Amino acid sequence: MTARKNIIIDFDSTFTQVEALDVLATLCLKDNEKSDIIQREIKLITEDAMNGVMPFDEALQKRIELLPCNKKYIQELIEVLKNKVSISFQRNAHFLKTNSDSIYIISGGFKNFILPVVTSYGIKAEHVFANEFLYDEKNDVIGFDTNNPLAFAKGKVEVVKALNLNGITYVIGDGFTDYEIKEAGLADEFLLFTENIKRENLIQFADAELKTLDEFSMIQQDINGKPFPKSKIKVLLLENIHSNAFQLFDQEQFQVESYSHALNENELIEKIKDIHILGIRSKTLINETILKHATKLMCIGAYCIGTNQIDTLQCAQMGIAVFNAPYSNTRSVVELALGEMIVLIRNVITKNAKLHKGIWDKSVANSVEIRGKKLGIIGYGNIGSQLSVIAEAIGMQVYFYDIIDKLALGNATKCNTLHELISIVDVVSLHVDGRDSNSHLIGKKEFESMKQHVIFMNLSRGHVVDIEALAEAIKSGKVAGASVDVFPEEPNSNDDLFRSTLQHLPNTILTPHIGGSTLEAQENIGQFVSFKMAQFINKGDTHGSVNFPEVQLPSFEHSHRLLHIHENVPGILAKINAVYATHDINIQAQYLKTNEAIGYVITDIGKDYEIDIVKEMRTIDHTIKCRMLY
Ligand code: NAI
Numbered sequence: 071m072t073a074r075k076n077i078i079i080d081f082d083s084t085f086t087q088v089e090a091l092d093v094l095a096t097l098c099l100k101d102n103e104k105s106d107i108i109q110r111e112i113k114l115i116t117e118d119a120m121n122g123v124m125p126f127d128e129a130l131q132k133r134i135e136l137l138p139c140n141k142k143y144i145q146e147l148i149e150v151l152k153n154k155v156s157i158s159f160q161r162n163a164h165f166l167k168t169n170s171d172s173i174y175i176i177s178g179g180f181k182n183f184i185l186p187v188v189t190s191y192g193i194k195a196e197h198v199f200a201n202e203f204l205y206d207e208k209n210d211v212i213g214f215d216t217n218n219p220l221a222f223a224k225g226k227v228e229v230v231k232a233l234n235l236n237g238i239t240y241v242i243g244d245g246f247t248d249y250e251i252k253e254a255g256l257a258d259e260f261l262l263f264t265e266n267i268k269r270e271n272l273i274q275f276a277d278a279e280l281k282t283l284d285e286f287s288m289i290q291q292d293i294n295g296k297p298f299p300k301s302k303i304k305v306l307l308l309e310n311i312h313s314n315a316f317q318l319f320d321q322e323q324f325q326v327e328s329y330s331h332a333l334n335e336n337e338l339i340e341k342i343k344d345i346h347i348l349g350i351r352s353k354t355l356i357n358e359t360i361l362k363h364a365t366k367l368m369c370i371g372a373y374c375i376g377t378n379q380i381d382t383l384q385c386a387q388m389g390i391a392v393f394n395a396p397y398s399n400t401r402s403v404v405e406l407a408l409g410e411m412i413v414l415i416r417n418v419i420t421k422n423a424k425l426h427k428g429i430w431d432k433s434v435a436n437s438v439e440i441r442g443k444k445l446g447i448i449g450y451g452n453i454g455s456q457l458s459v460i461a462e463a464i465g466m467q468v469y470f471y472d473i474i475d476k477l478a479l480g481n482a483t484k485c486n487t488l489h490e491l492i493s494i495v496d497v498v499s500l501h502v503d504g505r506d507s508n509s510h511l512i513g514k515k516e517f518e519s520m521k522q523h524v525i526f527m528n529l530s531r532g533h534v535v536d537i538e539a540l541a542e543a544i545k546s547g548k549v550a551g552a553s554v555d556v557f558p559e560e561p562n563s564n565d566d567l568f569r570s571t572l573q574h575l576p577n578t579i580l581t582p583h584i585g586g587s588t589l590e591a592q593e594n595i596g597q598f599v600s601f602k603m604a605q606f607i608n609k610g611d612t613h614g615s616v617n618f619p620e621v622q623l624p625s626f627e628h629s630h631r632l633l634h635i636h637e638n639v640p641g642i643l644a645k646i647n648a649v650y651a652t653h654d655i656n657i658q659a660q661y662l663k664t665n666e667a668i669g670y671v672i673t674d675i676g677k678d679y680e681i682d683i684v685k686e687m688r689t690i691d692h693t694i695k696c697r698m699l700y
Contacts (some may be wrong), residue, residue: 249276257675306341346368373395386665386668389694414579452500
């Protein structure tokens with residue numbers, strides 16, 4: 071059985087956009103020449119009371135004393151307030167009505183004007199607690215009922231205590247007196263309502279910020295009765311991801327948990343049940359077994375280049391977007407390639423080894439500049455093209471070969487075939503991706519086609535080069551120097567031993583897959599992937615996702631945005647739009663993108679709609695996920 075829910079809502083600046091007494095002052099004082107001064111004073115007193123600076127009873131007394139008020143102005147005030155109900159409360163009229171058994175309005179304001187406003191939204195009169203004006207026979211306000219606990223400090227606390235509520239109690243309000251209910255242990259959560267006014271000094275007391283009532287109502291209806299503001303979004307970061315990822319999510323007010331290591335399968339299954347955003351690197355395997363438990367997961371960030379460790383198709387089918395960092399370490403690889411090229415072409419490795427053994431071998435033999443030499447880049451992607459620009463800047467002649475037609479940067483020369491390229495260049499540098507068909511792209515035949523004394527470098531993927539053939543080419547002198555950063559088989563950890571036929575060969579640099587391993591790259595990756603995921607959560611952007619149709623969306627301050635992820639079958643867009651049409655909802659912008667697995671429809675709509683449409687959207691056949699952004 072689910073626990074009973076009690077929702078306590080404040081009136082001034084929460085249910086309505088304004089402070090009623092401030093409006094009342096404008097009405098009562100409209101013919102008073104000191105109107106401005108008195109109104110300012112009333113406003114200051116209101117603020118002091120709401121911020122907890124002035125005791126509530128004192129503030130109330132002072133404000134009433136300043137107001138020469140008659141009943142006819144209260145009537146005028148009611149009309150104003152009915153038009154000033156908070157926008158998200160207007161939008162959630164249905165929610166308020168259907169939850170009227172659970173909702174209590176508790177206010178330090180006055181029933182005389184609160185009742186007509188809130189009961190028109192289905193709130194029960196007996197659930198409204200507020201002060202009451204006293205009138206004389208001329209209907210002038212002469213004071214207020216001082217037997218009412220709400221006329222005094224901690225009045226809300228007294229009222230809630232007397233109500234003796236059972237179950238889970240939420241307080242939604244914008245002032246300190248609302249927090250006092252939670253402080254007294256009478257509520258489970260104080261949700262600071264900031265649609266109309268944001269009192270920064272109260273954020274520290276709030277369990278969460280509610281920018282609109284939608285954040286509360288949607289989840290009350292949809293997710294087991296738990297509210298779902300931003301601070302409820304849970305992020306799990308594994309494998310020692312850079313601390314800037316933690317900071318970025320923390321600033322977003324998400325709850326972040328971070329581990330320096332990978333979790334084992336059981337640990338991950340247990341954790342992932344509650345997680346909305348997951349950050350991993352290459353050691354965490356996200357397969358079907360894990361995903362079965364990831365019922366709340368919205369996106370996964372691979373804080374690395376590759377995403378082979380993730381079942382991205384299954385993720386797409388579950389509406390989970392996957393992001394990675396395809397070029398955050400590009401510059402790091404380029405710099406290492408460039409440095410190694412110089413070291414190899416000057417034969418530094420051999421000279422260094424000799425000198426360590428005490429052999430002074432000063433000679434110019436086999437030592438040349440890279441300026442003017444021909445660099446051949448195989449794979450002109452992120453890394454290859456960046457290397458092209460920098461190598462050219464230091465005077466090399468750049469040639470490149472790519473299987474797709476790529477724009478030649480600077481003065482680089484495009485080659486039509488791999489063999490054309492490798493037969494003319496002095497340095498061969500491999501920067502292709504790791505697709506299966508690239509296995510042994512460079513083997514015995516290719517080494518034979520290369521120039522005598524070529525410099526050969528592989529900082530791309532291990533299986534791309536036939537290692538035995540490379541070893542032979544080095545031994546025979548065909549390759550005068552080689553650098554290899556990636557291997558067909560790499561140790562799983564620093565504790566495992568590394569063995570390769572390339573060990574102990576002359577003028578050969580072997581590095582443990584560190585091309586992209588720099589502090590800057592880690593920082594860039596942390597920033598890049600976290601930003602992408604935050605954009606997805608906040609805006610629906612999927613630009614850079616490896617498994618979602620890619621959309622880069624404009625912002626939507628003046629509308630709400632409904633994201634609908636569905637299986638890619640015909641006719642879904644029409645069904646979505648039929649729901650909007652039935653509810654007479656104004657579509658301000660709409661975007662649709664599909665890939666082989668899923669369709670993604672983003673619709674910006676006017677803020678005037680029934681919140682129930684989200685539920686209705688979810689009933690459309692083939693819907694995977696649907697959520698509203700506001
Ligand atoms: P990318 O995807 O931007 O570029 C790869 C390029 O290679 C594409 O333009 C593609 O069309 C081309 N290509 C694929 N097969 C080819 C073939 N058979 N012949 C000619 N061109 C071919 O990738 P990016 O970011 O430039 O990375 C390149 C490689 O570097 C990848 O294999 C990546 O895994 C590796 N890498 C290694 C790092 C390290 O630590 N050593 C760090 C980062 C990346």
